[in-house]
Amino acid sequence: MSDNSEPEPATAAAGPVDYAALEAAVWGPLPEDFEEMPPGPGLAAVLTGLDRTTLTGFQLAEVLRARLRQISFEQAELLADIHELAYAPYTPPGQPPARSNQWDEHVTEEVSFSLSWSMYAADKHVELARTVRDRLPAVHAALSAGRIDLTKARAICDEVDNLDAEAARAVVDQVLADVDFRSTGTIRDAIRKLVLKVDPEAVRKRYKRSVEARCVVHKEEPDGTAQLTGLRLPKEKAAAAWDYLCRMATATKKAGGETRRIDQIRADVFLDLLAGVDPAQAGAVQPAPGKGSVTLGLELETLMRLNDHPGELAGFGPVVADIARQVAEQLRTHAVWRFVVTNDGRIMHEGRLHYRPTADQAAYVRARDKTCQAPGCRRPARQCEIDHITAYDEGGTTHEDNLATECKRHHTGKHGGFKLYRTDFGLVWISPRGRAYPVAHGRELDLTQRRLLQDIIDKGETFRPRR
DSSP states (O other): OOTTSOOOOOOOOOOOOOHHHHHHHHHTTSOTTGGGOOSSHHHHHHHHTOOGGGSOHHHHHHHHHHHHHHHHHHHHHHHHHHHHHTTOOOOOTTSOOOOOSSOOTTHHHHHHHHHTOOHHHHHHHHHHHHIIIIIOHHHHHHHHTTSSOHHHHHHHHHHTTTSOHHHHHHHHHHHHTTOTTOOHHHHHHHHHHHHHHHOHHHHHHHHHHHHHTOEEEEEEOTTSOEEEEEESOOHHHHHHHHHHHHHHHHHHHHTSOOOSOHHHHHHHHHHHHHTTOOGGGGTOOOOSSSOOOOOEEOOHHHHTTSOOOOEEETTTEEEOHHHHHHHHHHHTTTOOOOOOOEETTEEOOOOOOOSSOOHHHHHHHHHHHOBOSSTTOOOBGGGSEEEESSOGGGTOOSSGGGEEEEOHHHHHHGGGTOEEEEETTEEEEEOTTSOEEEOOSSOOOOHHHHHHHHHHHHTTOOOOOOO
8 A cells, every 4th residue: 555545444333322422412502411400590590591592392392391390499499488487477677587386377468468469379379388398298399309390289289188197198109209291180090099099988078078068150250251160069970961061062063064163062052951941942963862971990899899999980080989889880771881801901802904993993992091192181082083093094904002092182283293103112192393202191101211212212213003
């Protein structure tokens, strides 16, 4: 080889993936540990100095999460301030801060005046501050860490209010173990199931007291309209009534020539029925003969009174075992009971491969999914559309594993660039910005699993229906 010849290019040896370089490329202007940065002064400084115009849609979605962590941290600090204020009496000028051993029962007035809040708003914050600082400190710690926001903290406290302190803390500890990425609705459901197991008698008594206080409230709205609301109604009857309204509204819409939205038809039928007017005279169409139906889930052992595990009314959440058995008895005379043979939670029967699911397939998918299969959506499956996960014209089969219930809003969202896949993680939505959102109606993914899933998305690996 001559001295002036060009050296041959070196061949890079195969080696481990440089994840640090990959993360640097993903986060760009954001710190590499931004996804896990705890709330506090450091995160506040980063968020304050951000230039949104330099961030991608993927990064902005992560900024939303970080900012909510920071807001939750500040909300926890506000509750701590309120709690401290309740023990801080008047201190003469020039004297060191004084503290009382007694809670100031009139601290609500101070909070109301200081923050220009209504007494109701102030009282709700004072009550929450006392609860999370004295009775449920783990909730305050989770709020301060940004794992939950104020709405979720309030929901947790409300749901365990009827338990004694020890039982309440035990339930809260279980829920907080995997509270990350849970919606408020799924948190409530999880707590109710635990409470039903921990102290079912207390739940029965609370339910009975609440039903005894049932009422209908009429309220004038500022825009001149009115609100008519039923409160503390028996859950099973409310579920059946709601189903009947929905079926009548759907039948009316499908009849054609209707310009009203489903919500408007439902409201009109609701008022006509209560006013003693036949809805059909006002243009509504009666649904197919039959009573309002309810999707009830409960264990066979519960039905046979071998245990008292809670049941679940789709769209309405957990119910005590006694109520579940009563609903099952009411359904006995007109319900069609279906039994599905499964193996490790997966169906073993495969129906005919056609575009539209059979009645059996549709019934199974709705019973399996219970609600819309989108993160945080709790619309009952019976009010959802059944959609192919892998589109039929892309080779997707009309098989239960390739079908999922989606409300109209989320079904339409798939036309806006959202994609849905079934993976070993379960169902996963991929947003147009490349972010992975697992569907968690019970089994939550931890942060490590979510990062692994997102890494799969970032590498562009193809998902295929699980077999």
